[in-house]
Amino acid sequence: MFAVRGVSKRYGAVRALDAVDLDLSAGEVVALVGDNGAGKSTLIKVISGAVTADEGQLERDGVPVQISNPHQARSLGISTVYQDLSLCENLNVIGNLFLGSERRRWSLLRKIEMERSARALLSSLDVRIQDIAVPVAMLSGGQRQSVAIARALVGDPWLVILDEPTAALGVEQTAQVLDLIRRLRDRGLAVLLISHNLADVRAVSDRTVVLRLGRNAGEFRTADTSPEAIVAAITGAAA
Amino acid sequence: MTTITKSIRWPGRSTERAVRPGGVGSWPVVGGLVAIAIVFGSLNEQFLSAENLTNLALQLAATGTISLGIIMVLLLGEIDLSAGSVSGLCAAVLAIVHVRHGQSALLAVVIALALAAAIGLVHGLMFTKLRMPSFVVTLAGLIGWQGLLLYVLGRGGTINLPFDGVIARLSDTWLPPWASWLIVVLVVGVVTGNAVLNRRLRRRAELPLQPLLGSVLRITGLAVLLGAAVLVLSADRGVPLLLVIFGALVVALDLVLRNTVFGQWIYAIGGNAEAARRAGIPVTRLRVVAFVLASTLAAFGGLLAASRLAAVNQSSGGSDTLLMAIAAAVIGGVSLFGGRGRPYAALLGILVIQSITNGMLLLNVDSSIRFMVTAVVLAAAVAIDSLSRRGSEQ
Numbered sequence A: 001m002f003a004v005r006g007v008s009k010r011y012g013a014v015r016a017l018d019a020v021d022l023d024l025s026a027g028e029v030v031a032l033v034g035d036n037g038a039g040k041s042t043l044i045k046v047i048s049g050a051v052t053a054d055e056g057q058l059e060r061d062g063v064p065v066q067i068s069n070p071h072q073a074r075s076l077g078i079s080t081v082y083q084d085l086s087l088c089e090n091l092n093v094i095g096n097l098f099l100g101s102e103r104r105r106w107s108l109l110r111k112i113e114m115e116r117s118a119r120a121l122l123s124s125l126d127v128r129i130q131d132i133a134v135p136v137a138m139l140s141g142g143q144r145q146s147v148a149i150a151r152a153l154v155g156d157p158w159l160v161i162l163d164e165p166t167a168a169l170g171v172e173q174t175a176q177v178l179d180l181i182r183r184l185r186d187r188g189l190a191v192l193l194i195s196h197n198l199a200d201v202r203a204v205s206d207r208t209v210v211l212r213l214g215r216n217a218g219e220f221r222t223a224d225t226s227p228e229a230i231v232a233a234i235t236g237a238a239a
Numbered sequence B: 001m002t003t004i005t006k007s008i009r010w011p012g013r014s015t016e017r018a019v020r021p022g023g024v025g026s027w028p029v030v031g032g033l034v035a036i037a038i039v040f041g042s043l044n045e046q047f048l049s050a051e052n053l054t055n056l057a058l059q060l061a062a063t064g065t066i067s068l069g070i071i072m073v074l075l076l077g078e079i080d081l082s083a084g085s086v087s088g089l090c091a092a093v094l095a096i097v098h099v100r101h102g103q104s105a106l107l108a109v110v111i112a113l114a115l116a117a118a119i120g121l122v123h124g125l126m127f128t129k130l131r132m133p134s135f136v137v138t139l140a141g142l143i144g145w146q147g148l149l150l151y152v153l154g155r156g157g158t159i160n161l162p163f164d165g166v167i168a169r170l171s172d173t174w175l176p177p178w179a180s181w182l183i184v185v186l187v188v189g190v191v192t193g194n195a196v197l198n199r200r201l202r203r204r205a206e207l208p209l210q211p212l213l214g215s216v217l218r219i220t221g222l223a224v225l226l227g228a229a230v231l232v233l234s235a236d237r238g239v240p241l242l243l244v245i246f247g248a249l250v251v252a253l254d255l256v257l258r259n260t261v262f263g264q265w266i267y268a269i270g271g272n273a274e275a276a277r278r279a280g281i282p283v284t285r286l287r288v289v290a291f292v293l294a295s296t297l298a299a300f301g302g303l304l305a306a307s308r309l310a311a312v313n314q315s316s317g318g319s320d321t322l323l324m325a326i327a328a329a330v331i332g333g334v335s336l337f338g339g340r341g342r343p344y345a346a347l348l349g350i351l352v353i354q355s356i357t358n359g360m361l362l363l364n365v366d367s368s369i370r371f372m373v374t375a376v377v378l379a380a381a382v383a384i385d386s387l388s389r390r391g392s393e394q
Helices: A040-048 A070-075 A093-097 A111-124 A141-152 A171-186 A198-204 A227-235 B027-043 B050-074 B083-100 B105-128 B134-153 B166-170 B177-204 B212-234 B241-259 B261-271 B273-278 B283-309 B321-331 B344-362 B367-393
Strands: A002-011 A014-024 A029-033 A055-060 A063-065 A078-081 A159-163 A190-194 A207-212 A215-221 B158-160 B311-313
Touching: A002 A040, A014 A029, A014 A040, A014 A055, A029 A040, A029 A171, A029 A198, A040 A070, A040 A078, A040 A159, A040 A190, A070 A078, A078 A141, A093 A111, A093 A141, A093 B261, A111 A141, A111 B177, A141 A159, A141 A171, A171 A190, A171 A198, A190 A198, A198 A227, A207 A227, A215 A227, B027 B344, B027 B367, B050 B083, B050 B212, B050 B241, B050 B283, B050 B321, B050 B344, B083 B105, B083 B134, B083 B158, B083 B283, B083 B311, B083 B321, B105 B134, B105 B166, B105 B283, B166 B241, B166 B283, B177 B212, B241 B261, B241 B283, B241 B344, B261 B273, B261 B283, B273 B283, B283 B311, B283 B321, B321 B344, B321 B367, B344 B367
Parallel strands: A014 A215, A029 A190, A029 A207, A078 A159, A159 A190
Antiparallel strands: A002 A014, A002 A055, A055 A063, A207 A215, B158 B311
């Protein structure tokens, strides 16, 4: 259980976030939607430690926690997949999965152990990549997205933040990534999904949280809500 | 691996093009070397003689070592234009400490290398802290350290190293055949042992194994190549110590880059510095270390050059030293865009360039032609690099 309580963030005169609340729990996919400039990016930056909030607090299981840099977020079990994926195209799948947290003895890479864990991780997510020893540059967009998501799981997090994971993908690959998101939920992870695509949101999320102009503008059980109601909340037409 | 019925099936994408982290690999270079050997060998029977190949081996070491340093920064996607000047300056400092002040050769070498490390540190800090482009930082270095070289050499302009001194003898030391063969046996033995061990560990970890034939062929090829080199060189004066030093540096750097966390991080930064930073890799520190290594290797190359010439003069590390070192790295397959290539590129690339130079000198071809031919080879190598990069990105 992770909660954002009354978080505000100002950039000069602009109120990017204004007393925003958000609850995330294990085994649930929460979609965060909103128009451009609604504060989605700022909110995930606050949660992932890229920026610190001016007001409000973050709670883990009811206990206030401090997240002032990405490292702290990671040690709290919060893992972020950025929209640009942050993959090193010249490294192979194994190298990317363990980037920055390579298994090592003294300073020597434990290649065999990493390859074994990488294969175990990918097959547990049911991600099929023919040859994990080729550079990531050789993979398709969906495969890269899957590698980026699998990498987020290497540190054994309990919350995974996905920023527009399907934005650059075709129809078939989008379906595969959505499948992967469902699998994360089935593993008991909390998933925060940022998306512009309401079809994707409807396909995988349990709950939809709408932001508008930096404020909470509605929260819906996705399955019981019509797309029109969500669009109305995003555009403010309902108000 | 367990197969689950409802697994993800990725749409096919051709994986036939073997674009590995080393670009198109070293096959074009090896082909080029064979072509060079055939062309010059048929034009001049001296070219493939044991004596000439021994000279070639001696000529490789200095610029090849500088090229190794260049590779360190190229892997990050940066450039070091100061390597030539730094090699000259540090050789001059070495000569001054050793000859003018009469200190021991070892102390002089240590001081020269320490100076190079300090220069590299300055370059690295200017690049990372002041955020100056590495091109500009090292361009300033190219001019400035050259100036300092002229300044410290003073009016005389040349310092001779004693012919019977340790440093000059470095390039006049030849391994007896038994020592050369011992090295070959040891290297092949270690490579074979490592392959067997790796195979056993992979089998125990239930990982897919490489085809046995490939490993056997690779090791046999290595043994044949090393054996042939020793055979040819021993027919003349023996295997030059200089070549062994250069070879050892190449192998050591390659092992470090491929098997340590440091090496993995260097490649990661070259591939995507922002991703590396987000993953918690100390990007700034590694960049500084790479520049320090580059300058130190450049100084070591300068030391080898001084040893061969038995002197340091105003043109040490000047003229085309730097350009040849960069060209060698690129011809050998190191990408200018960072993150791709291996230290073996220095060996292969300098072999190509030095063969052309050497062959053309034997044919009495004017250096104007030599420059143009080298340019064409360099342009072809970079074109291959760019094409393979575009091919892998699409």
